[in-house]
Amino acid sequence: MSTVDDVSGPSRLAEPEEGISVEELALAARNHALPLEALRYDVTPTGLHYLLIHYDIPDLDPAQHTLTIDGRVDRPMTVDLAGLRARPRVTRRVTLECAGNGRALLTPRPVSQPWLTEAVGTAEWTGTPLAPLLREAGIDPDAVDVVFTGADHGVERGVEQDYQRGLPVSEALREEILLAYEMNGAPLLPQHGAPLRVVVPGWYGMAHVKWLRRITVLDREFDGYQNAVAYRLRAHPEDPGVPVTRIEPRALVRPPGFPDFMSRARVLRPGPCTVEGRAWSGFAPVTRVEVTTDGGATWSEATLDPGTVPAGSGVDGQAADERWAWRRWRYEWTATPGRHTLGARATDASGRTQPVEQPWNRGGFANNLVQWVVVAVVPEDLPAGR
Amino acid sequence: MSTVDDVSGPSRLAEPEEGISVEELALAARNHALPLEALRYDVTPTGLHYLLIHYDIPDLDPAQHTLTIDGRVDRPMTVDLAGLRARPRVTRRVTLECAGNGRALLTPRPVSQPWLTEAVGTAEWTGTPLAPLLREAGIDPDAVDVVFTGADHGVERGVEQDYQRGLPVSEALREEILLAYEMNGAPLLPQHGAPLRVVVPGWYGMAHVKWLRRITVLDREFDGYQNAVAYRLRAHPEDPGVPVTRIEPRALVRPPGFPDFMSRARVLRPGPCTVEGRAWSGFAPVTRVEVTTDGGATWSEATLDPGTVPAGSGVDGQAADERWAWRRWRYEWTATPGRHTLGARATDASGRTQPVEQPWNRGGFANNLVQWVVVAVVPEDLPAGR
Numbered sequence: 001m002s003t004v005d006d007v008s009g010p011s012r013l014a015e016p017e018e019g020i021s022v023e024e025l026a027l028a029a030r031n032h033a034l035p036l037e038a039l040r041y042d043v044t045p046t047g048l049h050y051l052l053i054h055y056d057i058p059d060l061d062p063a064q065h066t067l068t069i070d071g072r073v074d075r076p077m078t079v080d081l082a083g084l085r086a087r088p089r090v091t092r093r094v095t096l097e098c099a100g101n102g103r104a105l106l107t108p109r110p111v112s113q114p115w116l117t118e119a120v121g122t123a124e125w126t127g128t129p130l131a132p133l134l135r136e137a138g139i140d141p142d143a144v145d146v147v148f149t150g151a152d153h154g155v156e157r158g159v160e161q162d163y164q165r166g167l168p169v170s171e172a173l174r175e176e177i178l179l180a181y182e183m184n185g186a187p188l189l190p191q192h193g194a195p196l197r198v199v200v201p202g203w204y205g206m207a208h209v210k211w212l213r214r215i216t217v218l219d220r221e222f223d224g225y226q227n228a229v230a231y232r233l234r235a236h237p238e239d240p241g242v243p244v245t246r247i248e249p250r251a252l253v254r255p256p257g258f259p260d261f262m263s264r265a266r267v268l269r270p271g272p273c274t275v276e277g278r279a280w281s282g283f284a285p286v287t288r289v290e291v292t293t294d295g296g297a298t299w300s301e302a303t304l305d306p307g308t309v310p311a312g313s314g315v316d317g318q319a320a321d322e323r324w325a326w327r328r329w330r331y332e333w334t335a336t337p338g339r340h341t342l343g344a345r346a347t348d349a350s351g352r353t354q355p356v357e358q359p360w361n362r363g364g365f366a367n368n369l370v371q372w373v374v375v376a377v378v379p380e381d382l383p384a385g386r
Numbered sequence: 387m388s389t390v391d392d393v394s395g396p397s398r399l400a401e402p403e404e405g406i407s408v409e410e411l412a413l414a415a416r417n418h419a420l421p422l423e424a425l426r427y428d429v430t431p432t433g434l435h436y437l438l439i440h441y442d443i444p445d446l447d448p449a450q451h452t453l454t455i456d457g458r459v460d461r462p463m464t465v466d467l468a469g470l471r472a473r474p475r476v477t478r479r480v481t482l483e484c485a486g487n488g489r490a491l492l493t494p495r496p497v498s499q500p501w502l503t504e505a506v507g508t509a510e511w512t513g514t515p516l517a518p519l520l521r522e523a524g525i526d527p528d529a530v531d532v533v534f535t536g537a538d539h540g541v542e543r544g545v546e547q548d549y550q551r552g553l554p555v556s557e558a559l560r561e562e563i564l565l566a567y568e569m570n571g572a573p574l575l576p577q578h579g580a581p582l583r584v585v586v587p588g589w590y591g592m593a594h595v596k597w598l599r600r601i602t603v604l605d606r607e608f609d610g611y612q613n614a615v616a617y618r619l620r621a622h623p624e625d626p627g628v629p630v631t632r633i634e635p636r637a638l639v640r641p642p643g644f645p646d647f648m649s650r651a652r653v654l655r656p657g658p659c660t661v662e663g664r665a666w667s668g669f670a671p672v673t674r675v676e677v678t679t680d681g682g683a684t685w686s687e688a689t690l691d692p693g694t695v696p697a698g699s700g701v702d703g704q705a706a707d708e709r710w711a712w713r714r715w716r717y718e719w720t721a722t723p724g725r726h727t728l729g730a731r732a733t734d735a736s737g738r739t740q741p742v743e744q745p746w747n748r749g750g751f752a753n754n755l756v757q758w759v760v761v762a763v764v765p766e767d768l769p770a771g772r
């Protein structure tokens with residue numbers, strides 16, 4: 001007789017010399033990253049934004065789909081997509097990052113979705129603000145958490161579940177939070193939550209519940225799997241840990257030159273080279289990016305592109321609010337023959353920055369270790385053709 | 387001093403117990419597969435189609451982009467996108483599959499892009515037929531191969547190159563081959579070859595050159611890297627091998643039930659279950675799909691959906707020609723409690739079918755071993771919530 005134990009094991013750490021397993025590879029094949037050269041785009045082109053889908057992409061009919069708001073509210077309600085589209089419409093440019101970004105580079109490696117450094121993307125999300133809907137429903141004064149339930153269903157560490165995440169009521173009432181039905185000017189794609197998802201600017205991806213069908217107000221902390229078990233910073237399995245919330249600052253370098261197919265190592269010609277990339281933080285605006293071309297021995301200031309003034313929400317036909325989007329930076333470098341290790345680190349207005357020694361927790365969450373890009377600067381042409 | 391040897395090593399096979407390397411993982415994170423639940427769609431939604439990009443996605447300006455046709459032709463020509471869009475416009479629904487699909491499941495494992503079974507997708511490609519352009523250019527009677535050159539540049543096994551593939555002139559003149567500038571009714575996305583690629587219905591993906599900028603007619607066989615070195619079926623490194631060409635028949639099962647997050651293993655309730663999926667071949671129409679629910683001990687006939695009559699090319703406003711698209715199949719199963727191993731195998735009108743013992747070659751190409759989907763049929767509810 002089959003039971004859940006046949007398919008759903010406990011979490012574990014990889015052994016010291018253990019390679020990536022076929023199970024981890026299967027997750028990587030589905031849940032793809034941003035190809036690093038796509039850091040060139042202000043808004044990530046459709047299909048290049050990172051994906052993290054816990055179970056299967058559900059098959060939902062937009063014409064039949066509804067959202068129910070219930071729990072500790074005076075006036076429970078159910079709205080369909082036409083009803084949501086008839087409400088005020090806002091577009092925001094928001095950078096999303098997976099809470100597990102960088103996990104596969106940790107030692108020891110938590111065995112889960114094996115991200116390297118590229119689980120990020122920036123999109124223009126269009127929808128209607130959540131807060132006015134919650135106010136219309138009439139949140140009870142004793143409300144503590146607001147639970148978002150998706151239509152995706154699966155089992156995880158032995159617990160069968162619809163994907164659900166709770167958000168503190170003070171966060172859920174932020175004016176910036178959207179119930180989004182469009183991405184980059186088109187209806188949401190199936191893999192991004194069609195027909196409806198929540199967008200929580202500044203928070204890691206686990207909060208942006210996709211395939212949203214229910215919002216439930218609780219008078220207590222939500223103790224569902226994704227809040228109480230999965231997304232917590234723990235030192236060891238018995239540690240109750242603390243919740244994963246906002247995005248730690250990170251800068252990524254767009255690797256210069258051209259790659260080797262197999263190793264993705266970079267080849268560059270000597271001479272002037274603009275090293276550039278993007279930087280973001282979910283806590284506060286990025287105020288500084290430093291660049292190293294010698295593996296962290298020395299650091300130099302990069303130039304930050306002017307950010308868009310946080311001018312309030314972008315109303316239809318106006319520019320999208322870019323307060324929560326990544327910012328471009330650049331650094332002029334003269335590449336000399338030899339091997340160089342490039343990196344960048346972001347600092348935000350809250351004083352948070354990126355470590356050069358790995359932070360570690362048992363889930364591999366919120367890890368913003370500096371990315372290293374090794375470049376071989378080769379003066380002569382490599383052999384071309386055969 | 388750095389040289390190419392620092393970044394570009396020879397091909398190799400993994401050791402017997404060697405896990406997937408970080409290099410292979412980096413390729414998997416970029417070059418994503420079709421999530422298997424997306425087999426439900428006739429046309430793969432944007433962003434879910436598999437990707438295999440040898441180097442970086444180039445940054446091309448559609449307004450400046452041109453295609454040059456030269457070599458052994460009477461009237462060399464250069465056309466821009468407006469010129470190509472002014473020519474006859476055709477839409478075809480075509481299934482593409484990577485030649486390396488299945489590689490990571492081989493023993494021993496060739497170390498390269500580590501595909502499992504899902505490197506496939508189906509799109510509606512719109513463009514103009516290539517053959518009339520070649521006839522206008524006036525191909526010399528001594529023409530042998532037609533070489534397609536992309537704008538993507540990199541190094542591979544020590545050879546610096548723009549991605550180039552040669553196609554026998556008889557294939558290049560097939561009326562079905564398109565110079566495609568749209569995919570699923572929208573301009574090509576950067577990762578699918580924007581602004582121009584070639585689509586060679588029936589052939590593995592390596593022939594569908596993206597970011598196409600030049601077509602050169604040769605009076606000899608093309609001996610560039612991707613034809614003479616990379617995409618060949620070899621028994622050992624010194625074997626000259628034979629070229630990889632058309633897509634071997636394959637059926638994929640859309641895994642029923644719901645998954646475990648980590649293992650992707652399936653859980654299903656007992657009772658009636660429609661097992662379904664897609665099947666395709668680049669040699670001839672699929673004529674038969676058989677299904678097993680006992681790991682290959684017994685096989686039963688699946689029902690094939692009626693295919694679209696190969697009614698010639700789909701002209702603007704008419705249905706796309708579906709001759710080279712996958713075909714849906716289904717099989718009614720009664721799931722009984724316990725562990726079951728599902729699989730399907732396709733047979734085409736040429737008599738080709740799928741093996742249940744692995745075929746093997748040193749590059750891991752054209753491998754169409756039957757896919758196995760393990761399902762735990764569990765009667766009682768698994769524990770829900772905490």
